[in-house]
Amino acid sequence: GAVVSQHPSWVICKSGTSVKIECRSLDFQATTMFWYRQFPKQSLMLMATSNEGSKATYEQGVEKDKFLINHASLTLSTLTVTSAHPEDSSFYICSASRGYGYTFGSGTRLTVV
């Protein structure tokens, strides 16, 4: 149980375009989901907290207009990287809160060319 599905697992996009990443809780309802960014050989950096039915809460330094988060249902949160640039290339991971602790998606590797 407590499975989180994240898609796509890998995406390449052209600079200036937008990319949407989906995070779904498959067998439980997740009122809160989290989006992380991970640079090579580094730890996970929390970008934002996604709450169902309300605006996301962004960490300091994260551009709200660039990283749009929507949590329209109890099982789906999406992260849209708008007007992507090469510096946005990274590994993005979502996780869903399940009581005490988290379940993570498998991550999305974004490459902007």
Added chain:
Amino acid sequence: AQTVTQSQPEMSVQEAETVTLSCTYDTSESDYYLFWYKQPPSRQMILVIRQEAYKQQNATENRFSVNFQKAAKSFSLKISDSQLGDAAMYFCAYWSSGGYQKVTFGTGTKLQVIP
């Protein structure tokens, strides 16, 4: 703010031997949870073990066990009978039920298992 420190960027262990990964944390809260997550080359985050702060007994999961010292704010992970599949990044993490409920991760320890 809570902080989690992993002072060992890299560790290595011989197959079948035992290795201990260190983690310290700082918090002013009394009710919280501590975790060890494993991130293999696939980059999928996998929960290894969880410890509730109110429990004095150290958590164990098969070959994985922790040494939880609440007063010292220390939370080390012991891997016994190390296997090649244990090679991965290991992240220590802190979570509390109050406030923001976000997880704070350490910087990670890369574990190499030598055949």
